[in-house]
Amino acid sequence: MTRIIWHGHLTFTIQHDGVTLLIDPFFDGNPAAKISKDDVKPDYILITHGHGDHVGDTVYIAKKTGATVISNFEIATWLQNQGVEKVHPMHIGGSHAFPFGRVKLTIAHHGSILPDGSYGGNPAGLLLTLGDVKIYDAGDTALTYDMTLLADEGVDVAILPIGDNFTMGPDDAVKAVKFIKPKVVIPAHYNTWDLIAQDPYAFKARVEKETDAKCVVLDVEGAYEL
Ligand code: NI
Ligand code: MN
Numbered sequence: 001m002t003r004i005i006w007h008g009h010l011t012f013t014i015q016h017d018g019v020t021l022l023i024d025p026f027f028d029g030n031p032a033a034k035i036s037k038d039d040v041k042p043d044y045i046l047i048t049h050g051h052g053d054h055v056g057d058t059v060y061i062a063k064k065t066g067a068t069v070i071s072n073f074e075i076a077t078w079l080q081n082q083g084v085e086k087v088h089p090m091h092i093g094g095s096h097a098f099p100f101g102r103v104k105l106t107i108a109h110h111g112s113i114l115p116d117g118s119y120g121g122n123p124a125g126l127l128l129t130l131g132d133v134k135i136y137d138a139g140d141t142a143l144t145y146d147m148t149l150l151a152d153e154g155v156d157v158a159i160l161p162i163g164d165n166f167t168m169g170p171d172d173a174v175k176a177v178k179f180i181k182p183k184v185v186i187p188a189h190y191n192t193w194d195l196i197a198q199d200p201y202a203f204k205a206r207v208e209k210e211t212d213a214k215c216v217v218l219d220v221e222g223a224y225e226l
Contacts, residue, residue, distance in 0.1 A: 002133045003225050004157065006218040008032030009053060009192045010140065012159065016130040019043050019100040022067070023126065023137060026056030032192045034220050037061055046103065047071035048139030049112040050078070050120020053192070059084055070103055074121030078114050092124055101130040106150070108141035110167070127153065133226060135159070136180065140189065143172035147179040156226060158182035158213075161189035162203050163196030170203045177211045185215045186224060 005013040009030055014021040022042035027033045030053070037057035045058055045067045055075065059082045062069050068086040069079055076089035090096060095104035105124040112120035126137040127150070136150055137159040150158075158180050161167035167189055168176060177185055185207055190198040204215035216224050 001225060002130055002135075003223050004135070004159075004186065004218075005223045006186070006188065006220060007035065008220040010048070010137075010159075010161065010189045011056070012137070012188070013040065013042070014128070014130070014135065016100060016133070021046060021100065021128075022061070024048055024054040024056065024139075025058055025061055026053045028057055030056070030192065032220055038064075041065050042067045044098070044100065045069045046126055047075055048108065048126060048137065049110060049123030050075050050114040050118075051112065051140065052115040054140070055115060062086070070098075072105065072112075072121040072124055074119055075112075075114065078118050078120070092122055095127075101128060103128055106136070106138075107144060107146045108139045109144050110140040110142070127155075133157075136182065138168075138176070140167045143168050143176050143179075145179070147176050150180045155180055155182040157184045157186060157224070159186045159188050162187040162198050162200065163190035163192070164198065165195050167196075170198060170206065173203065174206050174210055177207055177213050181211075182213055184224070184226070185213050186218060187215065 003015040027037040073089040076087040104127040108123040110123040112123040125139040128135040200217040207215040
């Protein structure tokens with residue numbers, strides 16, 4: 001069984017066969033968060049890009065739990081300089097088979113500067129293959145025609161930003177669903193602040209009217225199982 005838990009913003013836990021993955025752990029300073037950085041015990045932390053609302057509490061959680069952090073090379077190097085011991089650097093287009101499954105970093109159009117101004121490399125999305133389940137987390141990104149490449153992957157669940165302003169908004173996210181053709185869409189990166197306020201149910205209605213995908217709107221700390 002695979003379980004996807006939304007912690008607000010683009011912070012997700014994915015549990016699969018007894019392994020816990022934590023993506024973009026943003027708890028401190030996240031107005032949408034209902035749990036704290038001390039409530040999570042990941043085996044691995046995956047980071048899409050260097051922005052503070054994605055790197056978030058990675059250093060604290062990695063040091064406390066001993067989790068291995070998977071990210072692009074620049075962020076992995078920065079984390080090592082912060083004293084994080086276990087990192088696995090990757091880069092866009094590369095994939096690696098971890099004990100829990102395969103991770104591939106995909107193209108995202110966005111920025112990636114780190115909280116202290118260090119260069120964070122290129123932002124990425126994540127394509128996760130966990131047993132026979134494929135999950136695509138777009139990260140922070142614009143709509144990109146490169147997403148059409150994912151239609152061949154048989155994505156089960158696509159996590160897409162819909163907040164607008166910093167990332168795709170709902171109109172482009174509906175187009176992304178048409179490009180990716182996932183079975184299920186989970187909207188994220190919205191309603192954290194007023195600037196990215198969106199109605200996820202209006203998005204869900206459009207997705208389910210205009211595409212074959214089902215849209216699952218999670219409450220914060222809500223879970224979707226497949
Ligand atoms: Ni960002
Ligand atoms: Mn962001």
